[in-house]
Amino acid sequence: MLVNVEDGTLTKLRGNPDHPVTRGFLCGKVAQYLEREYSPQRLLYPRKRTGKKGEGRFERIGWDEALDTIAKKLGALADEFGPESILPYSYAGTMGLLNGSGMDRRFFHRLGASRLDRTICSSTGGAGLTATLGFRYGTEPEQFSRAKFIIAWGANIHGTNVHLWPFIVEAKRNGAKLIAIDPVRTRTAALADRHLRVNPGSDLALALGLMHVIIGEKLHDGDFLEKFTNGFDALAKRARAYDPERVAALTGIAKEDIVQLARDYATVRPAVIRANYGLQRSERGGAAVRAIAALPALTGSWKEVGGGLQLSTSQAFQFNRKALEMPELGPKARTVNMSELASALTTLDEPPVKAIVVYNSNPAAIAPDQNRVLKGFRREDLFTVVLEQFQTDTADYADILLPSTTFLEHTDIYLAYGHYHLQLARPAITAPGEAKSNVDVFRELAGRMGLEDQCFKDSEDDMIRALLNSGHPFLQGITLERLDRERSVRLNVPTPFLPFAEGDFGTASGKCELDVPDYVPPVESRFGDVALRTRFPLELVSSKNDDSMNSTFGNRDSVDKQTSVLHIATEDAEPRGIRTGDLVRAFNERGSLVLTAEVDGVVGRGVVRAPAVRWAKRSQDGRSVNALTSERLADMGGGPTFYSCLIEVEKCGD
Numbered sequence: 001m002l003v004n005v006e007d008g009t010l011t012k013l014r015g016n017p018d019h020p021v022t023r024g025f026l027c028g029k030v031a032q033y034l035e036r037e038y039s040p041q042r043l044l045y046p047r048k049r050t051g052k053k054g055e056g057r058f059e060r061i062g063w064d065e066a067l068d069t070i071a072k073k074l075g076a077l078a079d080e081f082g083p084e085s086i087l088p089y090s091y092a093g094t095m096g097l098l099n100g101s102g103m104d105r106r107f108f109h110r111l112g113a114s115r116l117d118r119t120i121c122s123s124t125g126g127a128g129l130t131a132t133l134g135f136r137y138g139t140e141p142e143q144f145s146r147a148k149f150i151i152a153w154g155a156n157i158h159g160t161n162v163h164l165w166p167f168i169v170e171a172k173r174n175g176a177k178l179i180a181i182d183p184v185r186t187r188t189a190a191l192a193d194r195h196l197r198v199n200p201g202s203d204l205a206l207a208l209g210l211m212h213v214i215i216g217e218k219l220h221d222g223d224f225l226e227k228f229t230n231g232f233d234a235l236a237k238r239a240r241a242y243d244p245e246r247v248a249a250l251t252g253i254a255k256e257d258i259v260q261l262a263r264d265y266a267t268v269r270p271a272v273i274r275a276n277y278g279l280q281r282s283e284r285g286g287a288a289v290r291a292i293a294a295l296p297a298l299t300g301s302w303k304e305v306g307g308g309l310q311l312s313t314s315q316a317f318q319f320n321r322k323a324l325e326m327p328e329l330g331p332k333a334r335t336v337n338m339s340e341l342a343s344a345l346t347t348l349d350e351p352p353v354k355a356i357v358v359y360n361s362n363p364a365a366i367a368p369d370q371n372r373v374l375k376g377f378r379r380e381d382l383f384t385v386v387l388e389q390f391q392t393d394t395a396d397y398a399d400i401l402l403p404s405t406t407f408l409e410h411t412d413i414y415l416a417y418g419h420y421h422l423q424l425a426r427p428a429i430t431a432p433g434e435a436k437s438n439v440d441v442f443r444e445l446a447g448r449m450g451l452e453d454q455c456f457k458d459s460e461d462d463m464i465r466a467l468l469n470s471g472h473p474f475l476q477g478i479t480l481e482r483l484d485r486e487r488s489v490r491l492n493v494p495t496p497f498l499p500f501a502e503g504d505f506g507t508a509s510g511k512c513e514l515d516v517p518d519y520v521p522p523v524e525s526r527f528g529d530v531a532l533r534t535r536f537p538l539e540l541v542s543s544k545n546d547d548s549m550n551s552t553f554g555n556r557d558s559v560d561k562q563t564s565v566l567h568i569a570t571e572d573a574e575p576r577g578i579r580t581g582d583l584v585r586a587f588n589e590r591g592s593l594v595l596t597a598e599v600d601g602v603v604g605r606g607v608v609r610a611p612a613v614r615w616a617k618r619s620q621d622g623r624s625v626n627a628l629t630s631e632r633l634a635d636m637g638g639g640p641t642f643y644s645c646l647i648e649v650e651k652c653g654d
């Protein structure tokens with residue numbers, strides 16, 4: 001990103017035309033970031049709560065009082081209940097490594113606080129990918145322009161990964177076909193050559209169906225399979241049971257379309273799959289990713305420039321994480337799964353969570369089973385600290401609220417999960433008011449708590465140097481000095497990068513592991529638990545809003561409007577007397593909220609979609625869509641099941 005600064009004020013943000021992936025443009029939400037940066041709603045001073053929890057009434061205090069209060073309280077709770085009664089809670093507000101997994105980790109490790117398993121987004125898919133490939137990386141975006149057949153599988157590319165889009169446009173100009181596999185008619189699906197509406201959570205069955213056809217018609221690459229994979233016979237046996245007829249019934253995709261997709265995928269070359277995390281926010285998400293990740297090995301597509309698959313690229317950034325996070329600083333401590341925050345705050349014991357320190361996250365809006373999450377946050381005996389830029393839902397529950405810098409105001413280093421360029425950003429302007437970076441806050445808290453360890457004196461540059469010092473060949477030649485000069489540096493991987501063309505899988509065997517489990521429909525789905533689906537017959541997909549970043553832009557009126565909507569099919573709306581513009585109540589056993597119906601072609605029968613994630617406090621019930629989602633975990637990796645969610649919808653009375 002390029003920024004113009006005049007007299008210490010930012011005047012312009014734009015993409016860097018020299019960047020090989022973003023190529024001169026910013027996504028729609030970040031293009032408007034100056035509005036956020038200079039918003040009158042920015043938090044500028046530390047505050048303490050004066051009203052009831054959640055009410056949002058605060059008074060300004062100084063940093064001394066704020067930090068002393070926190071240090072004293074955490075110290076006292078650690079003495080009385082043990083340090084595991086303290087829970088850090090953070091995710092991806094910033095993806096900067098220093099402010100997201102640096103000084104904070106050192107601080108909590110040293111205290112002996114509960115450790116947080118950061119599962120809320122990608123850990124299920126990550127586990128699936130690891131099981132099959134051994135590494136969480138794959139095809140680079142630059143190669144998509146060379147593909148002739150592209151599958152967007154649970155991936156709303158145009159909405160959530162717009163910098164990949166121009167490469168796809170280029171491929172299409174050269175005759176490539178784009179197929180979208182998605183229960184929702186997203187912008188991506190609407191722009192695709194074919195949109196295959198898959199039933200939510202049935203992708204494992206679809207992948208097995210494709211394998212059935214590919215193997216049955218001998219379109220697989222025997223040579224690649226022989227040399228570089230394990231478990232082909234077991235896979236072939238499993239796939240035999242997934243004939244197109246059966247798969248059509250399970251997935252909702254026509255038999256002929258399944259056969260055609262399999263043939264095209266195997267024969268129109270190179271063929272590349274862009275899978276995204278939408279795929280794995282469901283009860284069978286891990287197994288689905290395992291199976292889909294096996295497809296390029298089945299056809300030998302990894303050998304081709306413009307072939308393969310991308311779910312993530314993050315593991316290519318082979319840092320020395322241990323040197324940054326220093327897990328050895330403190331005693332072993334229990335691990336709390338962040339997707340189970342509701343239970344952590346309401347039922348976890350020995351010790352109970354007595355303090356929660358939230359940064360880079362807005363769990364009151366984004367965590368599943370919101371009514372129980374909020375019940376937890378309302379606990380009078382829970383000490384809550386929130387580091388934030390804005391007065392979010394979670395900030396309203398803070399006892400002490402601390403103002404945070406933005407990425408334009410602090411130093412940080414960024415990996416990517418959709419490309420192979422490592423990036424450094426230095427502050428472009430000074431922080432407004434008394435805002436501080438997370439790094440500074442945790443450094444100062446360590447000091448207040450009398451933690452003398454040298455690591456709390458490390459500067460940002462010290463931390464970056466430690467992180468880069470891993471000895472891994474992908475980081476060879478990448479130094480802080482070079483990052484300071486170039487700002488964006490390609491990892492030391494070949495161009496073009498064909499990670500698995502010669503095997504080189506990261507599994508224990510070094511081979512691509514093909515065996516996958518059998519398909520069982522999610523409990524919360526049209527073929528799931530009978531009692532549940534009778535009472536709550538609609539499958540809710542609360543996927544991402546095109547103009548948001550999870551809840552980050554929830555203060556914007558336009559975003560609030562976009563995330564207050566429920567898309568419903570005519571066949572489901574009519575019997576319920578629902579028309580576009582009607583207020584409807586969406587509900588299940590966990591909660592309810594009012595949304596505005598849009599009867600349109602966005603979803604098919606039996607599915608409803610609510611774009612996520614609204615600021616709960618802006619709605620009439622004080623709830624976001626996560627009032628409906630459950631804490632049930634997916635099959636692998638401990639991830640949440642946001643998109644396996646049964647509900648009922650009724651028209652609100654006049």
Ligand SMILES: Nc1nc2c(c(=O)[nH]1)N[C@H]1C(S)=C(S)[C@@H](COP(=O)(O)OP(=O)(O)OC[C@H]3O[C@@H](n4cnc5c(=O)[nH]c(N)nc54)[C@H](O)[C@@H]3O)O[C@H]1N2
Binds near residue numbers: 182545612
């Ligand atoms: N504009 C925008 N961009 C974002 C974000 C944002 O909030 N807004 N968030 C960022 C984050 S944190 C992430 S993790 C990425 C996520 O990026 P994506 O994974 O692309 O985003 P999602 O909307 O979660 O899911 C993608 C698609 O999966 C579909 N889907 C849901 N269930 C299923 C299913 O069972 N099978 C299949 N095949 N498809 C299914 C959804 O309808 C959706 O269109 O985006 C990042 N980029």
Ligand SMILES: Nc1nc2c(c(=O)[nH]1)N[C@H]1C(S)=C(S)[C@@H](COP(=O)(O)OP(=O)(O)OC[C@H]3O[C@@H](n4cnc5c(=O)[nH]c(N)nc54)[C@H](O)[C@@H]3O)O[C@H]1N2
Binds near residue numbers: 099366625
């Ligand atoms: N129903 C439903 N729920 C979902 C999802 C969904 O698709 N549907 N998506 C899930 C996914 S994939 C994810 S990743 C999570 C995301 O959940 P979160 O990680 O909580 O993401 P955000 O809602 O964007 O909130 C991030 C907060 O961090 C703050 N922030 C940004 N930079 C900084 C900083 O430098 N310092 C500090 N202290 N704060 C900062 C922002 O102001 C913002 O309020 O939500 C999950 N929840």
Ligand SMILES: [Mo]
Binds near residue numbers: 120121122
């Ligand atoms: Mo995410």
